[in-house]
Amino acid sequence: MIYTPKQFAFGTLQGISQKQLDVHIKLYEGYVKFINVIEEQQKELLKDSEKNAYALAEVTRRIGFEWNGMRMHEHYFAQWEGAASPIAGPLADALAAQYGSIEAWHARFKGVAMMRGIGWAILSWDPVGKQFVNHFVADHELGQLNGLTTVLALDMWEHAFMVDYVPAEKAQYVDAFFANLNGSVVAQRFTAA
Template structure:
């Protein structure tokens, strides 16, 4: 199996999210890539004697979802900040949002409210190709509650590691506002187009 490689992101100076915060956050992302590869390597070794290693295999497999989803979630997160902030275009993504939620601002307020869920995790916007609908969701940790088989369009990391370098815990809402002020919506439009194919 080919190892996963750490992606490099072209993230400009952001408003309300410091360069130091992004640098530290990227180190955590690198850890998810490293540990995803480590788990795959260990699984291949352990499968040589799956009967002997049955219990350990089960435990390592349980850990895989956390590390792999942590890697993928962060790739969507950081890619949405690449290239600098842009306005939302009147493209297919915005039209779908308006069709489903009435208005872009109404959806955005709902999504921000989901991001304020107590605990650690992610607010994620998925696309369901079967129903041709966007779905807002809260994911505990990196993996608990992921919507099976649905492509991700947008995600905001709500673990404290994503904002405590710039904000105290009680200022989580300021971080959410800063994240959305820095999104490159053309990336989100492209994510939607790929998901809706």
Template structure:
């Protein structure tokens, strides 16, 4: 079974109130709890030879939502807590500059995706087959992830990630998100 990770070290992070972070941690804990409940129920159904039933199918479908809700929040929280200064050296810098022309070009596209209307995630993926980088909009946790995509930078743009502190000013939240990126963590996720 999965255990919720402790991200309380993020409390006090510039631009994120304690109440917003604690609410977000509670939401994340719910994904972990529900993921575990579904895995237990599915295992019981498997043991009782109920695989193939409509009930099994619906639980299996729901697992994608809870699993990705858990995992995406972990990636999101783990790529926060830094100083936001993009490193000029390293593999990530090299890849972004080669493929987007500059960090500013890449950032402009990433922010533009984040400002799109709707709820979801903005994720910088690395194609595990080619090593190329691509920014994606992911609407729902369990829909739209690119096959063979390795998530490098994950930004939550569901309202719960910012509305307590920023209201409908998503642009201000995105600026604060960038000010707090832990680029060392993002760099570690690259498949070389």
């Protein structure tokens, strides 16, 4: 087994129950498990790649879903580790410079999160264009932007909030996500990029 599930040291979360976290962590562990399964199956199928061509292609096709499911959840849960704090420092300055104010960025990002469909609202940094991109990733992989750094990742699958909120309360979940956000975790990703 190459990848093992990460452990997260959550602070005291507001508006996100322990049951919601437990259910969600279990799903995350499934993605890690299946990335390992894919790797093992590929090794097995490659022993006779001609005979196994169809199965090999299908297994290979699943990497994007499982891989991003693994990595995006790691981004997501890490944002709730430690004490909640606002986004500050160079990241806050850069967001304000691009969007007019941090509040204007937040409103735009929340708009992305509230889009219909299951997936992720992502704030990415493009090192080439030297700008942020707010984008929506359907499932875990459709709409990922190559070469960008994930700065903030918000899970908008229903499994992320349905223990605590009904779909009509999605905005409350988004608010809870931000209320618990450790801004320094997010700021460090931007600084590293």
